[in-house]
Amino acid sequence: MLHEILLSLSGHPSPLLRADRTGIDTSSVISPPERELLASVAHLSDLHVKLINSTAQISSSHPSAICRAVTTAVDSIYLAAFQRKILEVEDSILRKDAGLVGAYNTVPLTAVVGEFSGWVRRMEWLWALVQFIKEKTRRGKDDEDLYCTGAQLIDRLRGELQTGYVDIEEAVRNLVQAAEIAWLKQVSAWILYGRLPTFGGDDFFIQRIEDSDEDFISVPELLPSFVAPSTATSMLFIGKSLNRIRAKSALDTNLRGIDHLSSQLKELSRLTYPLDPATFFRTITGIRLHLSKTILQKLLPVSKAVEILQLLRDFFLLGRGEFAMALSQQADEAIRSRWQRADNLAYEKRDALATVTVKEGEVAAVLSRTxxxxxxxxxxxxxxxxxxxxxxxxxxxxxxxSKSTTPLKPSVRALAPTPFQNLLFSVPAILTLNIPSPLDLFLNATDLQTYTVINSYLLSIRRAHLHLTDLWKITSIRRHHPPPPGPPYGSTKNGQAKVRLLRERHIGRSNAMRLAWVTCSAAIFFLAETEGYLQTEVVSGLWEGFQKWLLTGSDDPRQNEQQHPAKLSAASEHTVEEDDVWLAASSSDLDGQPSLRHHKESEGSQSEPHDPETLAAAHRIYLRTLTRRLLLTNKAFTDPLYEVLVDVDHLVALIRRLHGIWTSMDLEADMGVIDAFVDLEREEVDVQRSIKKVAEKVRLGIEQVVGVLRAMEGSPFTNDDFAFDEDGGAAAEEDDDDIGAGLRQSGHYVPRRVGGIDRLLVKLDFGAWFDKSGSGNGVDDDDL
Known part of the structure; x- marks a missing residue:
C-alpha cells in the first residue's frame, strides 16, 4: 500500500486510490478510516497530476511569456519540491526512520498522510492559479483567441499577497518575482534598446500602430496596475526616442554608437521584488533623464522646441493678427470670385451648385496668396x-x-463638437501642420488636433468681427453719398428739386437701416470684447507663463519678485555684484525679452533644460488649460456662439445685397439704366424684411450667449480645478496657488491663473438693448 501511495502522489495512476474510477472493489482490503485517509491522498495526487499536465501545456503553448514564466516556476519550484518531499518520505521509510517507522517495522498510514498535510492548501492554491490562466484562455464569441495577459496575472498575484497563510504568501512572492522578472525583461528591451519583445509582443503594453514603422501606443489593458500612467508614458517616450535615434543615426554620424542605454542596466538590476511603484518610477525617470542629457539634447535642442511652439502661438492662436486678417480676406475673395464666375455662365450651362463648390486646390491657393x-x-x-x-x-x-473617420483621443473628444471649421469657406476647412522629425518627440497628432480646433474657433470670431467692421467702409450706405449738388446748380429750381429728392432718399434709407446699424454696432461690441478677453487675458496670459517656464524653468511670481532688479535693495544689489556678476546680468534680462540662457533660481541652483517628455507633459497641461479657459469644452456656450456667427454672416450678406439693390435703383432713377428682368422694389422690400428678421436673431443670439456666461459665472465647473491626469501631471487647485505649487515637484509647469468669466461679463453690459422688441422704429440712439 505504501508503494502505491507514493507512486500515486508522484503522478502515476494507482487502482488503490482510484477504485471508484477503475471499478475495483477495495472494501474488503481497506477499512473506512483508512479510506478517509486515502481520500485526502487521492485528492493531493489528483491535484499533482492536473498541475503537471496544465503547467506543461501552458509553458509550451501559451502566447504570454509572463504566463509561461509563472507556470514554469510552479513546475520547477513547487512541483519539484513536492517530488523531493515524496523521495524524502520514501527514504525515511527505507532507512526505518523512527519518525515514520514504528515497532515491528510498521508504518502508520496517519504518519505518511501527515507528512503531506501541509501541501494540500498550497497545491489547491496553485491549481486555482493555473485554472485562472486556463479560464482566461479560450475562444471568444467572434472566434477571437482570448488569453490571460501578463498584466492580469501580475495583478492577481500581487492581490494574493494579502493573505494570512505564511506558506501561501511565500509561494505568491516567488511567483510574483518570476512574473515581474519576465515582464521587466520585456521592459528592459524596450527602454534600453528601443525594441519590442520578439516573443510575446502581443502581450506587451507597447504596441506598434498598424501600417506604421515608427509610431507606438501604450495599451492600458496590457499594463500592470502597479505601474502609474506617468511611468508608462515615460517608458513609451524612451522607446520611441530610441527608435527615432536609431533611424536618425543612419543619416547622422554624430549619433552613431549611442543608440542604447545598456549602461543603465545596473539600475534595473537593483530593483527588488515585488516591484515598488515609487522606486520603479524613479528608476524609469532616471533612465529618461540620462537619455535626455546624453542623446536627446543633440537631437532636439530647447531652441527648436521654443521655435515650433512660437509658430503655433503666432499662426494657430492668432498671435499675428495680420495673418488672420489676410487669410479671412483671401478666403472671402475666393468665394466671391466663384459666385461671380457662376453668375457669368449661361443658364443652360450651369450645373446646380457644382460651379460654386470649393476644391482642395483653391483652398491651398488661398493660403499661398495669404x-x-x-x-x-x-x-x-x-x-x-x-x-x-x-x-x-x-x-x-x-x-x-465633417465627421472624421479617424478616432479622436479622449482629450480631443472633450472639446465641444461645434463646427467652427465650416465658417471660413462654408465647408469644413482646417489649418494643419506637418510636424518635423525631431519635434514629434513632444508634439503628437492629438496636440495638433487641439490646435486646429482652437484656430477654427478664434479665426471664426475674428472673421465675423472683420466682416462687420468692413460694412463701415461702404460710404454710400453709411453716409449721404454722393452729396446733393451745390451752388450754382443747387440754387436753381431743378437743382433744389434734385437736392430734395436725394435728401428724401437718404432719410428713407437711413431710417430703414437704423435697426441694422444698431445690431451691427452691438455685435461688433460683443465680438470685440469677447475676442479681446480670449486673446489678451487667456491666450496671451497662458502663453507668457508657459514661455517663461520653457526658458527659465519656473513661472513662480514670488521668484520673479526676488529676482527683479527693481525690487532689490541697494545693499542686495551690491551683494549680487560682488558675489556673482553673471547672476546680475541674468536677472537684468528679465526686463526685456526672455533669453535662452538658463537663469539661476533663488536657491542658487542652475536650472536644467527640459527633457522632451517633461516638455510634452507640460505642453499637454498647457493645452488642456487653454481649451478650458477658452470655454471650448462647454457646448452650451459654443453652440449659441456659432449660431451668432452664422447670423452675423447672413446679416452682412443681406446688407451688402441691399446696397447693391440701392445702387441699381439709383442708376435706374438717375441714369436711366433699366434691368427689365429684375423687380428692384420688390427685392428691396424682401431684403429689408429679411434684415429685420436676421437682426432680431442676432440680438437674441447675443442675449443667449451672455445668459450662458452669466450662468457659468456661478457654476463650480468654471473653477478649472486640475486633477491628476493620465499623463502623470500633478494637479493644481485653482483656488489656492500655494497648494497647486506644492502638489508638483520643483520645476514642473503650473499654469497661470488667467481670465475669469466675471471679467468678461463686466464689459458685456448692453443696458436695455435686450429688452427692445427689435422693431426698426423703436430703436433709440442710446440703445447701446
Missing part, C-alpha cells in the same frame, strides 16, 4: 522673417470631412 500678402506687408527692404518662412514650409490649409 503668404504673398504677408510678405508684401514687410516691405521690400525688411529683414527676413524666419517665423514666416518656417510657417510657409510647414502650414497647410486643407479641406476635411
Amino acid at each position: 503668404w504673398a500678402v504677408l510678405g508684401s506687408m514687410q516691405g521690400q527692404h525688411a529683414e527676413e522673417d524666419e517665423g514666416l518662412e518656417l510657417a510657409r514650409d510647414l502650414l497647410q490649409l486643407t479641406l476635411t470631412r
